[in-house]
Amino acid sequence: MQRPGPSLRFSPLVASALVLAAAGPVGAQHTPEVTEAGLARGEMFYQAHCGRCHGMLGQGGEGPNLARPTLPRAPDHGSLVRVIRRGIPGTGMPGTRSNLVSDLEVDLIAAYVRTLAQDAVVEVAGDxxxxxxxxxxxxxxxxxxxxxxxxxxxxxxxxxxxxxxxxxxxxxxxxxxxxxxxxxRRGILRGFRGYLPIRAVTREGRVITGMRVNEDAFTIQLRSISGRTVSLRKEDLVELEKQFDHSLMxxxxxxxxxxxxxxxxxxxxxxxxx
Structure with missing residues (x-):
């Protein structure tokens, strides 16, 4: 006697996965066909992982505006998937770790981002x-x-x-x-360490301000606004302030x-x- 098999119930995420699987491999060059439920999931993942920098509507913030017909670094779906997964070296765009964001989530995020061009692009008032x-x-x-x-x-x-x-x-x-x-975030400040404002006061009362270029246990090198580099021995200083919440601009x-x-x-x- 055969037992009846369990009934199959698909969540929107599983249904989206089936659509993507039918459309081709993850990260394919073409844009996969995604259901409305899949795009809704993509929007949710986008807001969780990307909205803080690019804005909840994709119209920019700390990161660039994504609501544009063509993304220069990601002109197609496959390249956009790679940017989301690998990040962009030398910029504030980090990659995504596979144990935190699955391939399916990345694919759905990419599919959702490519729909943002349908929305109004941010207009800049100036010339x-x-x-x-x-x-x-x-x-x-x-x-x-x-x-x-x-x-x-x-x-x-x-x-x-x-x-x-x-x-x-x-x-x-x-x-x-x-x-x-x-x-x-995940060490992406590396490229900005040289722009940390420093205020140093010598034993003679001389006040020196600039951006940190390098530092070790005994010395610190600063670059002034004029572009001049100054090397200071820490033992000669009575005050060394690192102004993490300050900008020299x-x-x-x-x-x-x-x-x-x-x-x-x-x-x-x-x-x-x-």
Whole structure:
């Protein structure tokens, strides 16, 4: 006598997995056909893993805007899956660990992200061409930042910043720089350690400020805003303050609202043509 087999009940996640399996292998170059339930799951996974940086609607924040017809680093589904899984070295985009985010979840996230282009793209109010003039003259930003080989590399290079940061982040970074300092997640602060502000006071009462370039148990090297590097012996200091919640970048308090709009438009446009 044969016993009847158990009835099969599929959750939305399992149903989505079946659709993806039928559509092809995970990470395939084409965009898989995903059910509405699958996209809902993708949205949920996106908000859990990606929304903090890219915004809950994908319109940018600490990370770039994803609601655009083409993502320069991920023009198709397969490349987007690889970016989500592996991250982008040298940027704030970390990879995903397979024991925390499954291949199915990555595939659903990628499928959901590719639907964001259907939504309205964030419009920048300013004029990018005029913003470049503000960057060069009114803001004197080339004195600290490099863009396309021009400028001084005291602060972070801004070439391609439009691909790494969203519009809201750029506004906040200009108006209140200390509010948008890079945060530490899985060690992605590595590239920003040289920009930690330091205030040192010598035994003679000399106050030295700058960004940390290097440090060991006995010495610390700073780079001043002028670009000069200073090496100090810790035994010669009476005070050594590491200002983790401070930025050496001045707020653009003297700029008009139109100047800030134009400057943001220029920065948001950097990297769009690459």
């Amino acid at each position: 990018a061409a005029r913003g470049q003039e503000v960057f060069a003259a009114g803001g004197d930003c080339y004195s600290c930042h490099v863009v396309d080989g021009r400028g001084t590399g005291v602060g972070p290079e801004l070439t391609g910043i439009g691909l790494r940061r969203g519009v809201e982040y750029l506004y906040a970074a200009l108006q209140t720089p200390e509010s948008e300092l890079p945060v530490s 001045p707020a653009v308090e003297e700029m008009t609202g139109a100047d800030i709009d134009d400057l943001v438009a220029f920065l948001a446009d950097l990297g769009e043509g690459s």
